[in-house]
Amino acid sequence: MSVLVFTENWDGKFKKSSFELVSYASKIAEMLNTSTVALSIGNVTEDELKNLGKHGADKILSVTDERFNYLENQAYTSVIAQAAAKESASVLVFANNNMGKALAPRVAVKMNAGLGAGVDQLPKSTEPFTIHKKVYSGNAFGNVIIKTDVKVLTLMQNSFMIVENQKDGAVETFAPEVNEAHFKTKVKDVAKQTGQIILTDAEIVVSGGRGMKGAENWGAIEELAEVLGAATACSRPVSDEGWRPHNEHTGQTGKIIAPNLYIAAGISGAIQHIAGVSGTKCLVAINTDKDAPIFEVADYGIVGDALKVLPELVAGIKELKS
Amino acid sequence: MKILICLSNVPDTTTKIKFTDDNTKFDETGVQWVINPWDELALTRALELKEDAGANVEKVTVINVGLANTEPTIRKALAIGADDAIRVNAEPKDAFFVASQIANAIKDQGFDIIINGIESSDFNGSAVGGMLAEMLDLPSVSAVSAMKVENGAIVIDREIDGGKEVLSIETPFLAVVQKGIALEPRIAAMRGIMMARKKPLTIIEAVDVQAMTDFVAYEMPQPKPPCKMVDADNVKDLVNLLHNEAKVI
The missing domain is CATH 3.40.50.1220 (TPP-binding domain)
Structure with a gap:
């Protein structure tokens, strides 16, 4: 078993939300008495990958295949599902941002997992697996039980404090099977801010x-x-x-x-x-x-x-x- | 080209949210139901594309998973300009349930573009679009803020953190759209409201699918302490409060 975290980098540096996610996932891993595995897709140096270990990642899978330079939902979904299968993940954690919202629902269906979208704290219990999330655009909260064996969560940003929690953080290169038919979009132009805060x-x-x-x-x-x-x-x-x-x-x-x-x-x-x-x-x-x-x-x-x-x-x- | 818009039926955004039955049920008393705002923008953009001869859109269909009480919302979409509608006759239980019902209802209908709004304003799950794409084995693009047809090709703006990407994609595909896809939602005119009564609304019976999640209880936000006012002549006091009391700077 494991808790798998999908991390995101910005020009080779992990986003703050990714450190929040790893901190959060390692707490869930503690609740489930299991380990935390982080998945990184993109060109990230070994030193930066190791930073995930400081916040609770026992292991880091790194995918550097250039075909993943741009988000392709089906291809990413397949990689994440392969990583989850390899690590026998019972909980998968994404950020509740553009990328997380694009991928988590697809991954949930692929893995026959229930989705808890926009959670804002640790699960209230793991048996049954009960999450807490915003509903009605913040006018209320809901407690939701996820009934499936595998659970997919997206975590609201800035809702969990980054904690120092030094773990092994062993970096492992991961070369998933890639299906060329999954690449259906062509990126023609990118306008991306540089240097400013996102x-x-x-x-x-x-x-x-x-x-x-x-x-x-x-x-x-x-x-x-x-x-x-x-x-x-x-x-x-x-x-x-x-x-x-x-x-x-x-x-x-x-x-x-x-x-x-x-x-x-x-x-x-x-x-x-x-x-x-x-x-x-x-x-x-x-x-x-x-x-x-x-x-x-x-x-x-x-x-x-x-x-x-x-x-x-x-x-x-x-x-x-x- | 045939476009499908997935509609959620949600409480009007100004609704005062309340619960009944020991906080386990949403209190529907006096609630006005509307098309989910993002779905309404998606519909607006689909109709704009239909009016653009170069885009070659022949039909815009809307689909909703709901009981008969959602029909006024579906009729509103027809009044705004959708050509026909499908209602899957079931109480929506969770995102997986809804996506499964839509997938079953449309799997043989050959839609070229399926559009979902980024989230429903009730459960804020951002889930049905992605789930539906995976169930139908379709490519999907999320965080879409613009969609055009240029020389027969679909061109999409995708928001990324701190910027955007312009990409092209071939049909069929599913788009999850958000802010920017259309400027203002279109409003139904009297003529549209009259015509909507005659437009086809097909009712499909639900397939047997189990929800994967259960809402067990709602909570209202904790009442927050009143706003602490600082005099406009003592802005430094605010700096001190933010530093020493709130500890955010």
């Missing part, structure tokens, strides 16, 4: 709404993001107006994020926006309207003009850090 992987997010009054005022958001090492985001009206690109829109129909700290500047807090950030640990709201709904869900609030408050916040944080 919104869905970020611990801190600074987000602006209509109260920022125009694209020309976004320097204040970017400056605060820079001093905090944060990603930037925006509300739907802002992306609809074209002040910011659509890929920054957080909310029910945009990106759903769960950072440790979310600073909402000039965002009134429509229910659809809140649905996209309800997993946030600490929410700070800055708004001129003291009755704005954002203050009902915020942990800390300032009634004031974001354009005035943000520069002072930047100054205060610089002082703290110095």
